[in-house]
Amino acid sequence: MTRRRLLGLAALVAALLVAGGTVVATRLVGHDTPPRAAAPATSAPGSPTPAPTTASPTPPPGTDLTGPLNLMLVGVDTRVSIPGWEPHADAVLVLHVPAGLGRAYLFSLPRDLVVDIPAYPKARYPGGKTKLTHAMSYGSRVPGDERHPSTAQGYELLRTTVSRYTGLRIDAGAVITFGGFDKLVDTLGGVDLYVDQKVASRHRRPDGTMRPLGGGGYLGPQMVYQKGNRHLTGWQALDYARQRYTAGGDYTRQRHQQQLLRALAGKLVEQGTARDPQRVEQIVAALGKTLVYVGGGRKLIDFAYALGGVPADRITLVGLPGTGVGSGGAYRGEQLQPLGRAFLTALRGGRADAFLAAHPALRVKT
Numbered sequence: 001m002t003r004r005r006l007l008g009l010a011a012l013v014a015a016l017l018v019a020g021g022t023v024v025a026t027r028l029v030g031h032d033t034p035p036r037a038a039a040p041a042t043s044a045p046g047s048p049t050p051a052p053t054t055a056s057p058t059p060p061p062g063t064d065l066t067g068p069l070n071l072m073l074v075g076v077d078t079r080v081s082i083p084g085w086e087p088h089a090d091a092v093l094v095l096h097v098p099a100g101l102g103r104a105y106l107f108s109l110p111r112d113l114v115v116d117i118p119a120y121p122k123a124r125y126p127g128g129k130t131k132l133t134h135a136m137s138y139g140s141r142v143p144g145d146e147r148h149p150s151t152a153q154g155y156e157l158l159r160t161t162v163s164r165y166t167g168l169r170i171d172a173g174a175v176i177t178f179g180g181f182d183k184l185v186d187t188l189g190g191v192d193l194y195v196d197q198k199v200a201s202r203h204r205r206p207d208g209t210m211r212p213l214g215g216g217g218y219l220g221p222q223m224v225y226q227k228g229n230r231h232l233t234g235w236q237a238l239d240y241a242r243q244r245y246t247a248g249g250d251y252t253r254q255r256h257q258q259q260l261l262r263a264l265a266g267k268l269v270e271q272g273t274a275r276d277p278q279r280v281e282q283i284v285a286a287l288g289k290t291l292v293y294v295g296g297g298r299k300l301i302d303f304a305y306a307l308g309g310v311p312a313d314r315i316t317l318v319g320l321p322g323t324g325v326g327s328g329g330a331y332r333g334e335q336l337q338p339l340g341r342a343f344l345t346a347l348r349g350g351r352a353d354a355f356l357a358a359h360p361a362l363r364v365k366t
Helices: 003-015 132-141 151-166 181-187 234-242 247-269 277-287 300-306 337-347 350-358
Strands: 071-077 089-097 104-109 116-117 130-131 174-175 191-195 228-232 291-294 314-318 322-327 330-338
Touching: 071 151, 071 191, 071 300, 089 132, 089 151, 089 247, 104 247, 116 132, 116 151, 116 277, 116 330, 130 132, 132 151, 174 350, 181 234, 181 337, 191 247, 228 234, 247 314, 314 350, 330 337, 337 350
Parallel strands: 071 174, 104 314
Antiparallel strands: 071 089, 089 104, 116 130, 174 291, 191 228, 322 330
């Protein structure tokens, strides 16, 4: 596999990974390769030697995608497997790739961001101002079939909501469940990550088993992730990046998700996973039925090739600052601070680098 395709894998990991979800980049690799040039024709003895001919090479997929591109990944609650359970967007990440496809910017939107969700007749939703996470739920409703919500419909309404809020056209994306992520990390032999603050798990015991619910909360000993360089197994990586009841709340969780994303992208490139078809098949098997892809008529492989020039170290992680909002003393959700909204304006105008240079605190450290 060429280095271009390998870097494409790293870029798509960055686009389509969220801890609390899983990775789909390896699905984009497949076994498609441009056809080889035809061998020169042989001549009969004594006959004129024909000029060598070659077949016209087939251009790789996605060569017409020149940017800018915007991809959105949504991580949803595991209970989506329960009949009638409406998917909620627990994590929303957007990857913006400017024209030329030489670099990218990755940012998260708070799940509790208060936004205007437009009317969606397909689900009989009239529209309203509420938390971003609910757009997925409201859009997934199928009138007359309450037991089978449509994840694709939910994504459609969420995509429209995010596009209107950010001013960015969303070109493609995916909805990912929790299932399969831990298997993926284990398939890669774990992931090395710098834990930037002590994090106690609400969900897991130190041995990885789930903590039982009782008495109004989780019970029993907790897994604790100490500050420093750590090697995390699959369940640990997923558990660590799910925790939002920490100093900094959901904004800290967003940062940890992005840091894990970069670490995993680096692991994939370091191991040369995309060069080994058997390894690719193992990862695809680990994904199972955890992915719903929405590409606006484009195939996943198109984006893999198009983003082939964006290595992991050219993906800038951006943390958008926000604050809680309320009404009558009651918590309503989150709103981005003016600095966060100003970054979105700069991003749309092609001034992201200059804006981040002036506001370096927005860069997420890895």
